[in-house]
Amino acid sequence: MTFVSEWKKHDFSQISESIKTKKKSDVVRALSHVRTGLSLDDLAALLSIAAEPYLEEMAQLSHQLTVERFGKTMQLYAPMYLTNICANVCTYCGFSAQNKIPRKALTDSEILAEADVLKAHGFEHVLLVTGESSRYGAEYIANAMRLLRPRFSSLSMEVQPLEQKEYAYLTENGLNSVLVYQETYDPVVYPKYHLKGPKSDIEYRLETPDRLGKAGVKKIGLGALYGLSDWRAESWYIGLHLRYLEKTYWKTKYSLSFPRLRPHEGSKIEVTHFDERCLVQAACAFRLFSQELELSLSTREGIEFRNNAYRLGFTSMSAGSKTNPGGYASDMDSLEQFAIDDERSPLEVASFLKSAGYDAVWKDWDSTYDGQAPVLSIAK
Amino acid sequence: MNSKPLVIHGVSFSSRLFVGTGKYSSSDMMRDSIVATGSEMVTVALRRVRTGGQDDDILSKLDTKKYRLLPNTSGVRDAKEAILAAELAREALQTNWLKLEIHPDPKYLMPDPIETLIATKELVKRGFVVLPYVHADPVLCKQLEEAGAAAVMPLGAPIGSNRGLESRVFLEIIISQSCVPVVIDAGLGAPSHAAAALEMGADAVLVNTAIAAARDPVAMGEAFKKAVKAGRLGFEAGLSGAKVSASATSPLTSFLSSGTS
Numbered sequence: 001m002t003f004v005s006e007w008k009k010h011d012f013s014q015i016s017e018s019i020k021t022k023k024k025s026d027v028v029r030a031l032s033h034v035r036t037g038l039s040l041d042d043l044a045a046l047l048s049i050a051a052e053p054y055l056e057e058m059a060q061l062s063h064q065l066t067v068e069r070f071g072k073t074m075q076l077y078a079p080m081y082l083t084n085i086c087a088n089v090c091t092y093c094g095f096s097a098q099n100k101i102p103r104k105a106l107t108d109s110e111i112l113a114e115a116d117v118l119k120a121h122g123f124e125h126v127l128l129v130t131g132e133s134s135r136y137g138a139e140y141i142a143n144a145m146r147l148l149r150p151r152f153s154s155l156s157m158e159v160q161p162l163e164q165k166e167y168a169y170l171t172e173n174g175l176n177s178v179l180v181y182q183e184t185y186d187p188v189v190y191p192k193y194h195l196k197g198p199k200s201d202i203e204y205r206l207e208t209p210d211r212l213g214k215a216g217v218k219k220i221g222l223g224a225l226y227g228l229s230d231w232r233a234e235s236w237y238i239g240l241h242l243r244y245l246e247k248t249y250w251k252t253k254y255s256l257s258f259p260r261l262r263p264h265e266g267s268k269i270e271v272t273h274f275d276e277r278c279l280v281q282a283a284c285a286f287r288l289f290s291q292e293l294e295l296s297l298s299t300r301e302g303i304e305f306r307n308n309a310y311r312l313g314f315t316s317m318s319a320g321s322k323t324n325p326g327g328y329a330s331d332m333d334s335l336e337q338f339a340i341d342d343e344r345s346p347l348e349v350a351s352f353l354k355s356a357g358y359d360a361v362w363k364d365w366d367s368t369y370d371g372q373a374p375v376l377s378i379a380k
Numbered sequence: 381m382n383s384k385p386l387v388i389h390g391v392s393f394s395s396r397l398f399v400g401t402g403k404y405s406s407s408d409m410m411r412d413s414i415v416a417t418g419s420e421m422v423t424v425a426l427r428r429v430r431t432g433g434q435d436d437d438i439l440s441k442l443d444t445k446k447y448r449l450l451p452n453t454s455g456v457r458d459a460k461e462a463i464l465a466a467e468l469a470r471e472a473l474q475t476n477w478l479k480l481e482i483h484p485d486p487k488y489l490m491p492d493p494i495e496t497l498i499a500t501k502e503l504v505k506r507g508f509v510v511l512p513y514v515h516a517d518p519v520l521c522k523q524l525e526e527a528g529a530a531a532v533m534p535l536g537a538p539i540g541s542n543r544g545l546e547s548r549v550f551l552e553i554i555i556s557q558s559c560v561p562v563v564i565d566a567g568l569g570a571p572s573h574a575a576a577a578l579e580m581g582a583d584a585v586l587v588n589t590a591i592a593a594a595r596d597p598v599a600m601g602e603a604f605k606k607a608v609k610a611g612r613l614g615f616e617a618g619l620s621g622a623k624v625s626a627s628a629t630s631p632l633t634s635f636l637s638s639g640t641s
Contacts, residue, residue, distance in 0.1 A: 029618070029620050029621075032620050032621035033620075033621045034621075035621065036552070036621050037552075037556055041618075055633050055636075056631060056632065056633045059632040059633045060632060063632055246557065247557055247558070247559050248559065250522050250557060276636055276637075277636045277637070280633060280636060304635070305635075308632075308635040311632065312632060312633075
């Protein structure tokens with residue numbers, strides 16, 4: 001059994017409609033369950049229009065619960081784009097196969113050059129990112145992991161969905177966690193955005209976290225790309241997915257990100273409503289739904305927003321990100337996947353957090369926990 | 381309103397109250413009390429059953445068309461003994477359902493978590509439908525679920541103690557993360573304890589001492605029947621929790637531009 005059978009029990013448009021019927025009393029009841037645990041029905045109430053007048057109360061509770069569980073800390077990480085080569089045609093993405101942009105896959109020496117820059121900034125947690133291609137698949141990523149593993153305390157990746165045995169193989173090579181966004185749980189909308197390539201198979205993508213769980217990957221990151229369908233129903237499905245995974249792969253940790261569509265090279269597409277207020281509502285609803293869930297705040301968001309939203313439930317943020325392969329060190333002009341809004345350096349972000357009474361956490365893991373030989377000293 | 385039936389290993393139960401057969405003053409009293417509880421699953425200690433073919437004073441009183449028998453291994457001290465007892469129970473009672481209980485300690489009858497996990501793995505391989513009796517240990521319950529247990533039966537308090545849901549905080553965790561039914565077993569001393577267990581989301585309860593040792597076991601059986609129904613109905617109806625208030629700091633959302641949705 002996988003999540004697909006759970007997903008098929010519900011109808012996206014019906015869920016969307018039922019969230020619209022939530023009333024003030026449903027929101028109040030949901031808020032009364034914060035200490036004992038929220039049901040999926042409670043989550044629906046907190047995602048509804050009826051919850052909008054309760055946003056400040058949700059934010060206060062979210063802040064309080066997050067500080068209780070995580071303290072006033074913020075984990076910092078950086079993405080490292082290894083390649084922008086991609087076989088998929090996804091109408092919203094800058095790496096889409098039909099886009100005529102310079103394509104690049106980093107060589108070993110280029111990967112190490114990127115690592116040097118990130119290391120100099122102080123990063124210990126690095127997220128490896130690729131497009132989707134068979135040539136730059138598991139073996140290419142495993143090689144990058146072997147190169148980077150002695151240099152960083154945690155390696156995660158956001159790459160194409162892989163097979164269970166490939167995840168197990170990468171875990172042996174030092175992989176700690178995997179982010180795989182569903183993009184949309186809406187079966188009507190999904191094929192409209194994912195025109196060609198392996199990604200057009202929605203069920204294979206829906207089952208990816210199951211393969212990750214079975215392979216023993218320690219942390220799984222979920223998310224939807226907001227802007228493709230109804231954000232309220234999308235978020236509810238993430239809650240459904242999370243609950244299913246927590247029960248089934250109970251040794252795994254989970255994290256959640258809130259990517260939303262930003263300007264990019266490629267076709268102009270219609271974007272559904274999801275503004276900053278919605279993002280805050282979704283993040284707070286998830287914090288009340290799950291106190292241990294890690295919530296990530298993207299560099300896709302602006303400085304003003306990040307400087308206010310960081311204490312609403314988020315536990316990690318990227319800083320100084322480059323979304324083009326080689327962007328940190330070698331090749332400054334290959335094309336980026338999406339535009340970054342917060343262009344502050346990692347140090348500036350850390351200083352801001354410090355001034356706000358938060359500790360910027362650079363290292364919160366160790367490669368020995370991922371079965372790697374201890375690295376007691378490493379030349380800079 | 382009919383509440384949702386409980387399903388264990390594909391078998392549906394309309395009553396969420398399981399009962400025992402021990403400690404009654406007579407087998408007629410046992411029969412009448414069990415009828416009053418409305419229960420459909422009755423646990424029987426294998427050691428009490430005459431397995432040599434003679435008429436048994438417990439089994440002969442129970443209409444096995446109405447009740448599913450759940451033999452238990454009470455008395456065994458380790459996995460090896462439990463497996464032998466299970467095989468005997470399967471043959472003698474013609475059922476592969478088993479309440480696995482292993483308590484090496486004769487004083488408090490505390491279940492042995494290590495031997496229980498070992499025995500569960502082996503019994504599942506041998507085709508048993510295993511319902512292990514365990515401490516309210518959330519990790520153990522997940523391990524048992526992975527080992528193939530059909531349900532888990534964590535204790536509310538020491539067996540026979542009538543102390544109620546002493547392990548509540550751990551039971552809540554078990555209930556929230558279990559993929560198999562959670563049957564709270566042992567320690568429930570009053571109908572209100574059973575109602576509270578169902579209210580918090582337990583799938584069923586198993587009660588013996590509180591009914592068998594009551595002044596009027598038949599009346600107490602009926603009281604438990606009603607309590608279990610009320611508790612389940614309350615759970616399904618959606619309880620409201622206590623109001624939680626945030627300790628307000630300065631406004632956190634005033635930076636958002638208002639009224640865009």
